[in-house]
Amino acid sequence: MADPRRRRLRYAYGPYAGGPDPLAPPYDIREAMDQIGRDVMEGSSPRQALQELLRRGMEGRNGLDELTRQVWERRRDLQRDNRLDGTLQQVRELLERATEAEREALRNEDSDDARFREMQLDALPNDTGGQVRELNEYDWRSSDAREAYEEIRDLLGREMLDQRFEGMKQAMENASPEDVERIREMLDDLNDLLANHAQGQDTTEQFGEFMRKHGEHFPENPQNTEELVDLLAARAAAAQRMMNSMSAEQRAELMELAQQAFGDPRLAQSLQQLDAQLQGLRPGEDWQGQGRFRGDNPMGMGEATRAMEELGQLDNLAEQLAQSYPGARMEDIDLDALAEMLGPEAAASARTLAELERELQRQGLFERAADGSLLLSPKALRTLGQSVLRDVADRIGGRQGERETRRAGAAGEANGATRPWEFGDTEAWSVPRTLLNAQLRRAGGDARALDVSDVEIVETEQRTRAAVALLVDTSWSMVAEGRWVPMKRTALALHQLISTRFRGDDLSLITFGRHAQTVELGQLVGMEGVYMQGTNLHHALLLAQQRLARQPDAMPVVLVVTDGEPTAHLERDGEAFFDYPPAPHTIRNTIDGIDRLTGMDAQFTFFVLGDDPGLAAFMDRVARRCGGRVVNPSLDGLGAEVVSDYLRKRRR
Structure with a gap:
């Protein structure tokens, strides 16, 4: 029986699908320098030529222009395909389901109380938020209606938390009153922590205790209060931009509905306090911006907030890729964000361009003047000079079969004569005369292969400067x-x-x-x-x-x-x-x-x-x-x- 350990292994071959080709050459310095040289010769400054190379990219790697186009295309698709009123739409559908189920139950009752309740339903406000508020104390006859209404309050609470805390929407699904109470406690502890931090107090121990108690809600694992503030402020600012992007009527409805989250206005109040503190701690965040969404896909509040965060990241990437601000460098580009937004190929292209820029400077092809401007180094000028001189030589012609030669140490031009070598002479040997002298000497009986007396040098005359x-x-x-x-x-x-x-x-x-x-x-x-x-x-x-x-x-x-x-x-x-x-x-x-x-x-x-x-x-x-x-x-x-x-x- 054949040994199974010796059984032939089978391999499957196919195209590499794990991201950028790991065997692809990262860049071609010579080709890059040729492109820069051509642009400089066409009138660009060295800085402009380098920027143009980075914008165009190299063979097999996209340049900044193409990456920027992809960023704006992703941004356009995000706004074109989605809209922000997904939560409102869900609430309206649940509210309609609740009231229809309640009306059906009431129609089957023959009592004055049933007629009175029907009048209550008919007298509900026109806006969704007002209807949900009015029905907060309503004694539902239909269990299906009550379930739909409770789902509204649960949905609102989960969406509001999902706006500010990653994964909270899933974690709070089918939340019990005890779960809601723990969230309220977490928000109270968080607001206390931020209030003390804003007053300049040392919150190291308080932060540690907070994370031990509530760390499960922060998968990003911030290491201190500052990192926690950065994390929360970015999400809160995106949530505010999402609200700014809605119509005035939509904003009013959501603010009204927020008071009904989990059936208790305290959650909305705690979140409002949190937002106010974060805005005070991070006023530099974009709290006023907005985006125009006009698609057919309705997004919930949490999903819409993440979309606003994504828009903010895309805007930052577009600015980084533009490299138009003072002191801009390729190292400024957030490669992780670029990979997340556009994929690993885009990040690989940007990384290659950054490495190319560093290598050009490392090899001494560029140097900075006293005023900060970028200049071609002597090494780069020699490289360009060689290229231009070759072109000129091709035009001059008339040198068929002639090689370029350099005679190190030559003090003049050969005049055709030779003379015996003397101590201190540095001119080139005349090989034919030297070998002839050696042969003649050996013919006379001297067995030595070569003697210093055989050496003759090429005579030169002083070359005119x-x-x-x-x-x-x-x-x-x-x-x-x-x-x-x-x-x-x-x-x-x-x-x-x-x-x-x-x-x-x-x-x-x-x-x-x-x-x-x-x-x-x-x-x-x-x-x-x-x-x-x-x-x-x-x-x-x-x-x-x-x-x-x-x-x-x-x-x-x-x-x-x-x-x-x-x-x-x-x-x-x-x-x-x-x-x-x-x-x-x-x-x-x-x-x-x-x-x-x-x-x-x-x-x-x-x-x-x-x-x-x-x-x-x-x-x-x-x-x-x-x-x-x-x-x-x-x-x-x-x-x-x-x-x-x-x-x-x-x-x-």
Whole structure:
């Protein structure tokens, strides 16, 4: 007989149904950085780019926009499908059942008392609350009628308790007078506890005694009086919002009916006292709000209160997901509430986005400025620069089969000659010459495989340094004509090339609008367009002259990117003068700045954007004066033209 322990086990395979896929990758940092980089290059600030990524989400994970849509859809469905008068409707049905049963019983009696009772029933008030009150002392002839009426009072008591205490409606079903008395005692003890707490007394021992005595009614298991107040205040505020959402007639009926709960007005009075104390202890809760319910599903008072609580949670989630308040962070999102409202998939998406935001900051891709704004870090700028430079290199072309190389420690460019190695030399070995020397030596009878005397190094000549000033126009026309982003991409590509391939060179980034300023790469990338007229090339040339003059051993290179004639210059007092069309003394000051740099042997190239014939003619005259070049690139080709021009000058 086969051993049952060796019996083959059977397995069933199917799709994972336990929530988010545990094997799914949480996020792709590289893809996230690429998306942020594209948005920054399109003119968004780093903070806006990060927020846009979080709103869009990543592949396989919903973004904040989609989660917010689901929150509002859940909120809409809750209000569309339900209405708040379920308790009133139940009371009316029970009241009708009681009076009909009583009338039927009275019709079978042939007595003056029966006729008198029929007159009492006919004289009942029109409103439901008044009818229930008037029938409180009525001596029912029908046992069915009496049972229905008692059910009304029981229902009202259970619904009122269910508004404020979780699970109380089920616990008080078929409640005995002793059960009702214990609830009244609990409410009295609770009101005493809250009154002492409101007066600033230490209620630690009183709270402990209260929970030992009545803890069964609080499955949430609060640990102190403050937690108990938080719990009760949230429910009481939701109950008040539910009342606010009803019509005036409905509110009046419920308030009237509340006095009949369990046949004793003391319950309603205790609950009113509790609500007043909670509102005083937690005035920050939403006690005034309301919701508009217009569906067909009638909800009881407890159920309606929970619906109001759910609406409040959905509103809080919508605010958290919007991330529109100062200092907002993804960690603010209540993942437990999100899972409860929208399911585990939604919570997993929000958790992934929060982890992504933390990881981006942990890896140093963002840093905060002194004013609290978010900036791209040098590491992030290098990543973006690599991407942009690759795009520019693809446009330049002409490098088939050539690899990017870096020679650590190289002090110059190889000139084709070699020489024997000497102590202290750091240049690269010439491998062919070194191996040839070793072979010749061994042919002469020396058995050593390699000797220091065999080594020859590659001779180099001192490489020429370049001091580059990139002057970029930041006047409003650059933004309005769609030239803002190509300008930034150009600066990024040139900065990346110089910082990685020509580290001995110096690059200055100078922006010029109404005024000019020297900026860091991060400032330029994150710069937002501002409506301000003025193209102060004169000021930019002065700053370039100051920067280049500090490096007399470097070849000065001035690259100007602009889309307009100079319309502003810097006065002696430091103020900018602006006029359009360009004033003659603005042109004279600008030409004077170009002449000063020409005297320093600066090499000029002017990249003229747009097709303004007046600008083209002006730049042609300026280029002839300083021996420079004028290039009229397309927007897509601007970066390639600037980088190509720099490399051309560098080779020269």
